[in-house]
Amino acid sequence: MTLRSWEDVSGEVELEADVVIVGTGPGGAAAARVLAEGGRRVVMLEEGPARPRFAPNYANIMRYHMQEGGSMVALGDAAIGVAAGRGVGGGTLVNSAICWRTPDAVLEGWTEVLGGDARFRPQAMAPVYDEISEIIGVTKTNPDIAGENNLLIVRGARALGLEADLLHRNTPGCVGCGICNLGCPSGGKASVDRNLIPMARAAGALVQGDTKVTKILVEGGRARGVSGLVRHTDDRRVVGTVTVRADTVVLAAGAVGTPRLLHVAGLADQLGPRVGKGLHLHPGNAVMGLCDHEVRMWKGATQGAYFLDPDLPDVLPHTLSMPPGALLMMMGGQGSVAKERLRQMGHMAGCLVMVSDKGEGTVSANADGTANLSYYFEDVDIQNMRAGLKRTCEVLLAGGVKRLLVPIVGVGWVDGIDEAFAAIDAADVTRYQGMYAAHPMATCRMGQSLDDSVVAPDGQAHGLPGLYITDSSIFPTSLGVNPQLTTMAMATILAEGMLG
Numbered sequence: 001m002t003l004r005s006w007e008d009v010s011g012e013v014e015l016e017a018d019v020v021i022v023g024t025g026p027g028g029a030a031a032a033r034v035l036a037e038g039g040r041r042v043v044m045l046e047e048g049p050a051r052p053r054f055a056p057n058y059a060n061i062m063r064y065h066m067q068e069g070g071s072m073v074a075l076g077d078a079a080i081g082v083a084a085g086r087g088v089g090g091g092t093l094v095n096s097a098i099c100w101r102t103p104d105a106v107l108e109g110w111t112e113v114l115g116g117d118a119r120f121r122p123q124a125m126a127p128v129y130d131e132i133s134e135i136i137g138v139t140k141t142n143p144d145i146a147g148e149n150n151l152l153i154v155r156g157a158r159a160l161g162l163e164a165d166l167l168h169r170n171t172p173g174c175v176g177c178g179i180c181n182l183g184c185p186s187g188g189k190a191s192v193d194r195n196l197i198p199m200a201r202a203a204g205a206l207v208q209g210d211t212k213v214t215k216i217l218v219e220g221g222r223a224r225g226v227s228g229l230v231r232h233t234d235d236r237r238v239v240g241t242v243t244v245r246a247d248t249v250v251l252a253a254g255a256v257g258t259p260r261l262l263h264v265a266g267l268a269d270q271l272g273p274r275v276g277k278g279l280h281l282h283p284g285n286a287v288m289g290l291c292d293h294e295v296r297m298w299k300g301a302t303q304g305a306y307f308l309d310p311d312l313p314d315v316l317p318h319t320l321s322m323p324p325g326a327l328l329m330m331m332g333g334q335g336s337v338a339k340e341r342l343r344q345m346g347h348m349a350g351c352l353v354m355v356s357d358k359g360e361g362t363v364s365a366n367a368d369g370t371a372n373l374s375y376y377f378e379d380v381d382i383q384n385m386r387a388g389l390k391r392t393c394e395v396l397l398a399g400g401v402k403r404l405l406v407p408i409v410g411v412g413w414v415d416g417i418d419e420a421f422a423a424i425d426a427a428d429v430t431r432y433q434g435m436y437a438a439h440p441m442a443t444c445r446m447g448q449s450l451d452d453s454v455v456a457p458d459g460q461a462h463g464l465p466g467l468y469i470t471d472s473s474i475f476p477t478s479l480g481v482n483p484q485l486t487t488m489a490m491a492t493i494l495a496e497g498m499l500g
């Protein structure tokens with residue numbers, strides 16, 4: 001048996017392995033595949049359910065497949081909702097499957113940060129991106145299932161002379177049902193529980209779900225294993241503990257989960273002053289548009305289109321879609337107002353403005369073990385957000401939208417571009433509504449020394465031999481593009497290094 005849940009554990013269970021991996025998202029899955037296929041005895045421990053518990057509603061996905069029930073908020077200049085997935089497959093279970101390669105300039109910058117270490121240079125990453133893309137089935141979104149919400153953005157941006165296209169996604173069997181964030185009901189999305197993790201299991205890896213790691217074992221000055229609590233998937237009562245002894249411990253609990261665990265396990269100080277520091281988020285905010293024609297934003301590829309403005313290199317606008325229930329909740333209103341909004345919903349389009357941020361935050365742990373998040377913008381992020389929102393208004397209008405809903409508190413539908421621009425220019429960040437981030441990263445950065453980073457270029461912690469990190473917390477900077485593919489590529493390279 002290589003996939004176990006709470007049902008397979010009672011009392012204290014002890015396992016031995018060469019490598020124990022904490023977390024089964026892109027970073028954990030990619031590392032597990034390489035290490036297991038390289039002959040290592042691998043055990044993966046995952047807090048969330050062993051098998052998907054999908055149902056087409058938000059309450060279900062929050063309960064089973066979002067870390068901390070989807071309630072994480074980074075407080076600082078504003079309140080930013082922070083999302084991270086949970087379960088065997090991690091964020092890939094609930095993400096929109098967008099696949100970008102990190103721009104060469106960003107990767108070259110990392111080489112400099114790493115003192116010339118070339119393992120993540122564009123030339124080194126390219127074949128790994130190719131290999132992973134093949135495994136997870138990355139292809140360009142098929143226009144036949146894209147849906148009007150995506151097509152409108154491409155049409156509008158191209159009309160303004162901007163680069164725009166349908167996105168590449170790891171969705172080889174997509175039928176365009178538009179609910180990637182609730183879990184793919186048809187299996188059309190190639191989340192890592194459908195490829196990298198089965199590959200690791202086929203090579204002998206054991207995957208244990210429902211198990212939250214709380215302790216990292218340290219003996220003789222090096223990491224020697226981990227232990228965690230096993231809980232019933234539904235009622236969350238503790239049914240046992242699992243301890244895994246291994247000479248290599250790989251943390252891949254995500255950019256919130258990994259620093260949170262280091263704090264909970266009492267190792268944050270030993271691993272240096274940068275643990276949980278430097279949080280980037282790719283903060284995002286959306287413009288909605290109302291059309292005369294029917295859009296039905298919930299039909300088609302969930303987030304299937306983007307545009308780029310050469311004057312805004314740190315802004316990546318892409319489609320925003322929501323199922324009707326979530327859209328109604330976002331719009332608010334009661335009685336006749338809600339009725340009017342229900343009527344409008346089928347004619348609404350959405351575009352998210354995502355910023356490659358220079359602002360930073362922190363992740364630590366509260367006394368109850370939950371994450372404590374803060375975040376503060378740099379001025380340039382606000383300028384980029386403002387300029388991106390304005391450009392997006394223009395794109396939506398050019399694509400066929402007649403009225404605009406800008407994400408500013410107290411500003412309702414506006415009819416023209418002047419009114420939209422005035423509202424955006426007048427608002428400071430405290431008045432931005434619905435700020436959201438699904439790309440936490442860079443909280444245990446890779447670098448040259450304990451003073452400026454947590455792990456070395458080989459992924460091993462400066463402060464604790466035998467402890468590696470292979471998830472999105474190791475990025476030395478913000479990426480500027482959606483991070484899953486880069487996380488998988490980096491974890492692959494780091495795991496190959498561990499094999500020696």
Ligand SMILES: Cc1cc2nc3c(=O)[nH]c(=O)nc-3n(C[C@H](O)[C@H](O)[C@H](O)COP(=O)(O)OP(=O)(O)OC[C@H]3O[C@@H](n4cnc5c(N)ncnc54)[C@H](O)[C@@H]3O)c2cc1C
Pocket residue numbers: 022023024025026027028045046047048067083084085086087088089090091092094095096097098099100181211212213214228252253254255257258261438439440470471472473481482483484485487
């Ligand atoms: C709604 C949403 C949409 C997104 N859309 C996209 C997209 O379209 N394209 C893209 O590139 N990226 C997208 N992302 C981001 C992407 O999914 C993440 O960047 C990626 O999953 C991060 O990978 P990771 O390995 O660092 O961590 P995660 O995927 O977060 O995996 C960490 C895993 O560790 C587990 N864990 C945490 N703590 C513990 C513990 N103590 N013990 C045991 N297990 C633990 C968690 O349950 C989780 O399963 C999206 C994310 C979300 C939430």
Ligand code: SF4
Pocket residue numbers: 097171173174175176177178179180181183184185186187188189300301302
């Ligand atoms: S749009 Fe629907 S079918 Fe396509 S990948 Fe997402 S959830 Fe699956």
